[in-house]
Amino acid sequence: MSLGTKVHGFCGAIIPRVSGSSFSTRNSSTLTSRCSKPFVNGCSLLPSSRHTTTEEVPFSLYNRWIRHCCRTGRIDEAMSLVAEMDSLGSRPDSLTYVCLIETLAGLGRTLEADALFQEAVRFGPHGSNTRLKVRLYNVLLKGCLRKGQLELAVRVLGNMEEENIGKNQETYEILLDYYVSSGRLEDYWRVVNEMKKKKFQLSSFVYGKIIGIYRDNGMWKKALEIVEEVREMGLAMDVHIYNSIIDAFGKYGELDEALQVLDKMQASSDAKPNIGTWNSLIRWHCHHGALEMAIELFTMMQDQGLYPDPKIFVNLITRLGEKGKWDLIQKIYEAIKCRGHKDTGAIYAALVDVIGQYGRFHDVKGLVDKLKSEGLAPSAGLFCALANAYAQQGLCEQTVKVLETMENEGIEPNLIMLNVLINAFGTAGRHMEALSIYHHIKESGFTPDVVTYSTLMKAFIRAKKYEKVPEIFREMEASGCTADRKARQLLQSALMILDKRH
Known part of the structure; x- marks a missing residue:
């Protein structure tokens, strides 16, 4: 089932469904159908008369071009080249596999990254190069955890053990980063103790x-x-x-x-x-x-x-918007334009439209098309920033449209985006839709983190459904996720109100 979002029910309850991106890019057009010639360091990677010499192109040049496409944000073209190599009876080399998997995982296309990873492990020519194997595992591990897919990450670690490939410093730091951000403190200390036992430097x-x-x-x-x-x-x-x-x-x-x-x-x-x-x-x-x-x-x-982080930009202009300081919002944006931030200027312009007009920019697809026309490649982070701009104002429909547009671009929703959806419905006072997102997270192989639970508790407090908050808190603790200060404060607020009622 393709990625998509459906809105059901009398309350407009949202039940998004997530599945992997198809691997159809592997069946893309052949090299001979392309019209642009790739260059790296000023040198052509392919012969000038490719229509007659395609079969003579050395596979080393394919690998170089694929890596170049990954570095320049042309991942679909890179995947087409992989398909061509496959049709010619060859596969990417180990370094190219790493580059492909890293790029796909960074874009949120983790299922494609996992498919390539399995292919690399099975057919990759790394042989006894354990160092390169660890790098492959680390790239996929980071992508899985970034998306919030703990079960898939555990499987990656299990494969490492089966192949007798030891974790390195980077592996441990990837795990520690995730465990802290998701509130899984017992797992964090377990990893720290494992590092000490194996004489890794803290x-x-x-x-x-x-x-x-x-x-x-x-x-x-x-x-x-x-x-x-x-x-x-x-x-x-x-x-x-x-x-x-x-x-x-x-x-x-x-x-x-x-x-x-x-x-x-x-x-x-x-x-x-x-x-x-x-x-x-x-x-x-x-x-x-x-x-x-x-x-x-x-x-x-x-x-x-x-370069300013779009998330911070949203935070700052949202606060200014709440105080009605539209002139300052425009002034900040003009200052960014004057500094020549060409690569990111379009996203700031879009965010000003969303926040500065308080959600009157309803054409989300048009907004994304505008960003693409400015040369800004869509990414999971970009869509999360846009969705967050709408969510902070409780504009649920627009937030859902951002998700749908993200899916149509072939980018799988990550845990951050789903948490943003919970916040959008919670801010709008639609706690049942927020709850449906939470159930979807658990059913889709994601692992809820402390932000998921805190945002859900906040949604029920806004809806004055205080009795549900302790239940969510207990579920969080049972999942192995440790409450942070914010979560405990939300629980305390709900309990105080419940005590007064009785």
Whole structure:
């Protein structure tokens, strides 16, 4: 069954259905039907008279061209070339498999990535190259977890064990990143202990995640103790740890302290602020209502040559829109245009239309076509940013249209998009539709994370269905997902109201 979304029921309950993208691109047109000649580093990858010499093209050139297409965002053309190689009795080399799988997984086309992965494992010419095999596994593992498909990720890890391929540092860090973001803390500590047992170094990335765990669970003093532990060990205070500290300060409203950490980073020679640093600072200043400083930070980030994250842009202009500051929204957008952000300018223009006009931009397909005409390749992240812009205003129909358009582009919905749908219906006061999305998540092989449960609890609180909140909370704990501070606050609010009723 193809990807699609149906709206059913008297309440307009949405029951999306997700299945894999078809592998039809493998049956695309042949090389001889193409009219554009590929070039890499100024050299043609194919003979000039391809209509007569196609069969003589060395397979090494096919591999180079496929990798070039992946790097330049032409994945469908790359898949067509794979089909041609297959028809000629050959397959991509190991490096090309890695490039293809990484690109497909990044676009949310995880089922195609998995199919290629299985092919690579079965036929790949990597032989005894364990290092390349681990890289293949890591690429697929990251794609599965990014989409929220924990069961598929567990299968990947099982295949690694069966082939006696050990996890490397990257494998562990991929797992740790997912377990923290999804609230699966028992799994997180299990992986940390496994790393210690196998004598892997606990890097600044790992310690940064540990600080984040304590931050999310209200253990501020413990987070600071970890910082001291890092210093005593002589481990460099790199950008990962600095970003975790900034995020911790921001979460608890200690904005001046967060800015002091920024000053230290800017004065440092080896831990300069990155996009994550600025995103965190802008997000928490918006959260605590310090919009003027958020705008100043937004400008400072661009002064350092960094492209604004569309999610942060949505957050900032949504806050300004709530206060009716349309002139500032337009001013921010004009400033971005003046800086010549050609690659991302179209998405910001679209978001201004959505937020600045409060959802009056109803033609979602037209909006996406506009982005494509500007040379912006559709991606899962782009669609999530658009959907989030509508969801924050409770515009359910438009959010659903974004999902449908995403599916029509051949991109599989990920857990982030489904969480956005729950938020859209919850914000609109349609809690039963929000609940149907949650059931769909579980039925479709996704693993709900702490954001899923918190957003669902919030939907029932908005609908004044407080008795349902403890039930959702218990279900979250039973799933192995550990509640963060926000989830516990939602539970406490619901219980207080229920106590007053009795």
